[in-house]
Amino acid sequence: MTLPVWLVAVLVLLAALAMVDRLLLPGARWFLRRRVNIVLDEIGKRLHLEIRPFTLTKRQVLIDRLMYDPKVLEAAGAQGRERGIPRDVVMAEVGRYAREIVPAFNAYAYFRMGYWLARRAARLLYRVRVGFTDEEGLSRVDPKSTVVFVMNHRSNMDYVLVAYLAATRTALSYAVGEWARIWPLQTLVRTMGAYFIRRDSKDPLYRLVLERYVAMATEGGVVQAIYPEGGLTKDGALRTPRLGLLDYMTRAFDPNGERDIVFIPVGINYDRTLEDRSQVLALDAEVPRRGAGFVAATTLKFLLRNVLLMLTGRWYRFGYACVNFGSPLSMRTYSREHGIDLRTLPREERFREVEKLASMLMSLLGKVIPVLPVSLVATALLRRTETRQSELELKAEVLRLIGELSDAGAHVYIPRADQDYAATVGLRMLTLRKLVSEEDGLYAPLREELPLLRYYANSIRHLFREEDAIR
Numbered sequence: 001m002t003l004p005v006w007l008v009a010v011l012v013l014l015a016a017l018a019m020v021d022r023l024l025l026p027g028a029r030w031f032l033r034r035r036v037n038i039v040l041d042e043i044g045k046r047l048h049l050e051i052r053p054f055t056l057t058k059r060q061v062l063i064d065r066l067m068y069d070p071k072v073l074e075a076a077g078a079q080g081r082e083r084g085i086p087r088d089v090v091m092a093e094v095g096r097y098a099r100e101i102v103p104a105f106n107a108y109a110y111f112r113m114g115y116w117l118a119r120r121a122a123r124l125l126y127r128v129r130v131g132f133t134d135e136e137g138l139s140r141v142d143p144k145s146t147v148v149f150v151m152n153h154r155s156n157m158d159y160v161l162v163a164y165l166a167a168t169r170t171a172l173s174y175a176v177g178e179w180a181r182i183w184p185l186q187t188l189v190r191t192m193g194a195y196f197i198r199r200d201s202k203d204p205l206y207r208l209v210l211e212r213y214v215a216m217a218t219e220g221g222v223v224q225a226i227y228p229e230g231g232l233t234k235d236g237a238l239r240t241p242r243l244g245l246l247d248y249m250t251r252a253f254d255p256n257g258e259r260d261i262v263f264i265p266v267g268i269n270y271d272r273t274l275e276d277r278s279q280v281l282a283l284d285a286e287v288p289r290r291g292a293g294f295v296a297a298t299t300l301k302f303l304l305r306n307v308l309l310m311l312t313g314r315w316y317r318f319g320y321a322c323v324n325f326g327s328p329l330s331m332r333t334y335s336r337e338h339g340i341d342l343r344t345l346p347r348e349e350r351f352r353e354v355e356k357l358a359s360m361l362m363s364l365l366g367k368v369i370p371v372l373p374v375s376l377v378a379t380a381l382l383r384r385t386e387t388r389q390s391e392l393e394l395k396a397e398v399l400r401l402i403g404e405l406s407d408a409g410a411h412v413y414i415p416r417a418d419q420d421y422a423a424t425v426g427l428r429m430l431t432l433r434k435l436v437s438e439e440d441g442l443y444a445p446l447r448e449e450l451p452l453l454r455y456y457a458n459s460i461r462h463l464f465r466e467e468d469a470i471r
Contacts, residue, residue, distance in 0.1 A: 050143065051107065051171055054220025055193065059104040062216075066098045067091065069212045079205055090205070097209040103173065105193040110171050114192050118164035125157070126270065126321035130165060131370045131413045137327040141262050145330075146221045148249065150361050151266040152238060152369060153227040154459070155273040157321070162225060162266060163192070165323050172225045173217065175245060197245075199230055207244075214248040221259060224249075225266075228358055228365075234279050236458030238366055241358040243351060250357070251342050251350060255335040263361055265326035267369035267411070269459050271319025271429055280451045319429050322370035322413045329364060366462050371412040373426030376401055378456040381436065381445045388442035391427065398423040410463045 054062075066072065072094060080090040122128050141147065149172065151158060163172055174194040190196075195217075197210055217224065228241035253261055273279075281287050309315035334357065335341060342350050380397040381389075389397075399419055405412050414422050427443065430436040435449040445453050 052221040052223075054217060055105050055171065055173070055222055056107070059102055062102045062213075063095070063098045065216065066102065066209065066213055067094050069216075072209060072212055075205060075208050094205065094209060097206050098213075101195050101197070101210055101213050103193050103195045104190045105171070105173075106191040107171070109188075109191040110193060111167065114188075115164065115167045118160045118167075122157070122161050122164050122321065125274075125318050126161075127317060127319065127415075128161065128165070129320060129322045129413060130325070131322045132324040132326075132368065132411045134325060134327045138264070138325065141264075141328050142260055144221065144258065145260040145262045146218050146249075147223045147328075148218075148261060148263050149223075149225040149266045150263050150365055151225060151227055152268055152365055153229050153232050154236075154268055154270060155232065155275055157270070157274060158227075158268055159194075161268065161321055162323060170223045173222050174225050175214075175227075177231070199242075211248045214245060215252055218249045218261065219252070219259070228362060232275060232279055233458075234283050236279075236455035237461055238362060238369075241355075241362050243354050243358055246358055246361075247351065247354045250331060250354060253331055253335070253342055255332050255341055261331035263329045263331065265329075265361065265365040265368050267324040267326065267365060267367075268322075269370040269372050269375065270321045271372050271374040271426070272433070274318075276452060276455055280455050283451075316429075316432065319374055319425065320372050320413065320415065322372055324368040324370050324411050326364055326368035329361065334360075367409065368411060369459065369463070371402075371405055371410055371460050371463065373415065373422045374429055375426075375456050375460045376412075377423060377426035377430060378453045379460065381430075381443070382450070382453055382457050385445055385450065388439070388444040390442055394427060394443060395420060395423040398426070405460070405463055408463060408465075410460070 076090045076094055077087055080087045083090075147170070149162065149166070151162060159174055159176075163174075166172055171193055174192075175197050176189055176194040177197065177199055186196075195213065198206065201207065226245050228246065229239040230242035230244075231239075233239055249261060306315060338353075338356075340353050342353060345353060376398050377394065379401060380394055383397065402412050402414070402419055402422075415425060427436070430453075431438060431443070434446070435452055436443050436445055
């Protein structure tokens with residue numbers, strides 16, 4: 001029997017596809033599952049906070065649970081009747097929201113690829129330090145608790161830095177804004193356990209789907225990391241907290257239940273943030289807003305300039321990046337001390353209580369923000385903007401600030417335990433960045449760079465008494 005060449009080619013292609021489907025794909029899946037299980041067994045022996053079954057549940061199962069949650073189904077039915085559209089159409093919308101929000105955590109990707117990339121990136125750009133950790137308080141946290149790291153948001157490097165430093169303790173699930181929903185970053189972020197949120201969405205159905213996911217993750221004991229400020233600081237100071245995620249986590253909390261919620265304040269600071277100029281410019285309403293092309297070109301120019309400096313041996317790391325882990329706050333203890341049960345409160349009263357909780361968390365967070373060399377020198381310079389100062393005068397002022405902050409209980413990171421060296425490296429960085437001019441051994445801030453100097457001084461402004469803070 002003679003067969004046409006095209007038919008033979010089709011049969012060979014079908015046979016190859018069958019072989020891939022029946023032999024290669026199952027083998028590849030078995031290999032990947034085996035690698036993941038090896039990683040889980042290995043890290044399970046050293047993690048302080050174990051990875052919960054909820055985190056390891058298949059993504060499609062979580063999506064189905066979210067879509068068919070009783071509250072979501074009820075809201076979908078009500079919205080369908082209100083908008084006069086079939087329920088199936090509304091459920092398709094719910095499905096899109098669920099697939100957008102739910103992460104696809106992969107332990108191998110997180111603890112092998114993600115940790116390696118985070119470690120290399122953080123240590124390439126900064127001298128990374130853990131300044132203070134309340135080890136005693138952290139050791140008392142019930143392993144069954146849902147732990148939530150509450151952090152200030154200074155840079156998009158925060159995700160990388162804290163994930164790297166916390167990897168010896170646990171895997172973190174972040175709430176990530178829409179900036180990360182670009183290919184291929186979206187897939188990578190999702191495998192790291194992050195979930196996407198539309199921070200400014202007014203769609204009640206979307207907000208409910210997000211609320212139910214956060215509630216499910218909290219009830220499942222997932223270790224989470226949130227930024228109460230909701231976005232990057234523009235002026236360097238702490239922002240007013242937003243209540244959405246905190247409300248979602250606590251509104252169904254049972255003070256007498258089996259699982260507590262424990263909030264751990266995490267303070268982050270940098271000698272230099274990658275976004276400092278763009279954030280400061282965003283405060284000026286008169287500056288024209290640039291398009292995506294300009295932003296991409298500026299980013300590429302920045303990268304190329306730093307690569308050139310590396311190749312010529314003239315590149316310095318961006319100073320110190322420091323993280324402090326403060327004392328845990330138990331939601332169970334907080335509820336009992338304040339005599340509240342958020343489940344029983346009307347909406348407005350519940351929000352008032354959540355606002356009080358958020359204010360307390362921001363206060364605890366503010367106290368553990370590290371004081372770094374650049375923020376100290378920037379503060380010293382801004383207190384005498386009209387006068388040129390010698391290096392000795394600046395160092396004397398920095399030493400005075402260190403003493404004042406230390407007496408107030410602030411956590412001052414002193415490189416090499418040498419206060420003189422701390423002032424030297426802070427001044428050197430500001431001089432190299434041309435934020436400070438030097439003439440005949442006398443230093444003064446450049447007038448046009450005062451907003452940027454305030455940005456760095458504002459990171460520790462709240463640690464001073466109000467009458468001593470820089471205006």
